[in-house]
Amino acid sequence: MATFNVHVTIENKPGISDPEGETILNDLVLKGTHSAISKIKTAKMLKFTIKEKDKKSAQTRVKEICDELRIYNPMVSKVTIDVFDS
Amino acid sequence: MKIGVIVFPGSNCDRDMYHVLTDVFKLDAEYFWHDKGLPKNIDAVILPGGFSYGDRLRSGAIAAHSPIIKDVKKMAEKGIPILGVCNGFQILVEAGLLPGALLKNTSLNFMCKWTSLIVENNKTPFTNKLKLHQKIPIPIANGEGRYYVDDETLKKLKKNNQIVFRYSEVVNGSSDRIAGVCNEDGNVVGMMPHPERAAESEINPIDNKPSSLIFESLLNTIGVKN
Numbered sequence: 001m002a003t004f005n006v007h008v009t010i011e012n013k014p015g016i017s018d019p020e021g022e023t024i025l026n027d028l029v030l031k032g033t034h035s036a037i038s039k040i041k042t043a044k045m046l047k048f049t050i051k052e053k054d055k056k057s058a059q060t061r062v063k064e065i066c067d068e069l070r071i072y073n074p075m076v077s078k079v080t081i082d083v084f085d086s
Numbered sequence: 087m088k089i090g091v092i093v094f095p096g097s098n099c100d101r102d103m104y105h106v107l108t109d110v111f112k113l114d115a116e117y118f119w120h121d122k123g124l125p126k127n128i129d130a131v132i133l134p135g136g137f138s139y140g141d142r143l144r145s146g147a148i149a150a151h152s153p154i155i156k157d158v159k160k161m162a163e164k165g166i167p168i169l170g171v172c173n174g175f176q177i178l179v180e181a182g183l184l185p186g187a188l189l190k191n192t193s194l195n196f197m198c199k200w201t202s203l204i205v206e207n208n209k210t211p212f213t214n215k216l217k218l219h220q221k222i223p224i225p226i227a228n229g230e231g232r233y234y235v236d237d238e239t240l241k242k243l244k245k246n247n248q249i250v251f252r253y254s255e256v257v258n259g260s261s262d263r264i265a266g267v268c269n270e271d272g273n274v275v276g277m278m279p280h281p282e283r284a285a286e287s288e289i290n291p292i293d294n295k296p297s298s299l300i301f302e303s304l305l306n307t308i309g310v311k312n
Contacts, residue, residue: 012189016189016234017192017259019190019192019193019194019259020190020194023194069151070147070150070180070182071143071147073144073147073179073180073187075185075186075187075234075235075236075239076187076189076234077187
C-alpha cells in the first residue's frame with residue numbers, strides 16, 4: 001500500500017452559469033491588461049489523502065466515495081479526479 | 087395529530103416554525119434532533135430553514151446524510167406530508183427526495199427581501215387551501231436559492247405538475263422562476279421563501295392571509311379543525 005494525494009475538482013457542468021467566474025473575469029482580470037484571457041471558471045477542490053495499492057485504485061475508490069456520498073450534485077456539477085504520489 | 091420539526095446543527099428557523107405551528111395554529115408540534123429517528127405517530131414533518139453544518143460542502147449536502155433522513159424518506163414513501171423551507175428545501179434536494187439543485191444566487195448576494203409567489207399547484211398538502219395562480223407576499227432569505235434543473239427535468243416537472251410556486255418576478259436566476267417544487271406524488275414539498283415569517287399580520291406588512299393558508303392547507307390535510 002502506498003499513500004496518494006487525490007484532488008477532486010467540482011465545477012458546474014458546461015452551459016450552467018458561473019456568476020462568480022464571470023465577475024472575476026469581467027470585473028478584475030479584463031479590467032487590467034490581460035485581454036488574452038477569455039474564460040474563468042470557479043470550482044471547489046477537495047484534497048483526499050488515501051492509502052491504496054496503486055494510482056488507479058486510488059482514483060476509483062475516491063470516485064466511488066464521491067458518488068456514494070453525493071459529494072457533488074450530478075444535476076449541476078461534474079468532478080475531475082487527479083491522483084498524485086504523496 | 088403531531089408535527090415533527092427537525093433540528094439540524096445550524097438550523098435557525100426551527101423556533102419560528104414551531105411558534106407558528108403551536109401558537110398561531112394551535113397544533114401539537116415537537117422538535118426532533120437530527121441524530122435520532124422519528125416516532126411512527128408523526129402526521130407531518132417540517133425541515134426548517136437555517137445553515138445546517140454551516141453550509142459546508144454546499145447547502146444541505148451534509149444534513150442530507152443525517153440519521154433522521156432515513157425516517158424522513160420512509161415517511162415520504164408512505165405519503166406523509168413533508169415540507170422543507172429554505173435550508174430544509176436544500177436538504178430535501180440533496181437527500182434526493184426532490185429533483186434539482188440550489189445554486190448561488192446570480193447576484194452572488196445573500197438576498198433578504200420581500201417578494202411574491204404565484205401558486206402553480208394547489209393540490210399538495212401545503213397548498214390545497216390556496217387558489218391556483220394566487221399571489222402570496224412572502225420574504226426570502228438565502229444565498230444559495232437559485233433553483234436549477236436541466237431541460238429534461240424541467241419538462242418532467244411541468245408534465246407531472248411538480249412546480250408548486252413560481253416567483254412573480256425574476257428574483258435570483260432560478261430556472262423558469264421556480265421557487266418551490268414537489269415530488270411526483272405531491273406529498274413532499276420544498277420552497278425557498280419563508281411562510282413562517284409571513285403568516286401573522288404583526289410581521290407581514292402586506293397581507294398575511296395567503297401565507298397562513300399554507301399552514302391551513304396542512305391543517306386541512308391532516309384533519310385538524312382550527
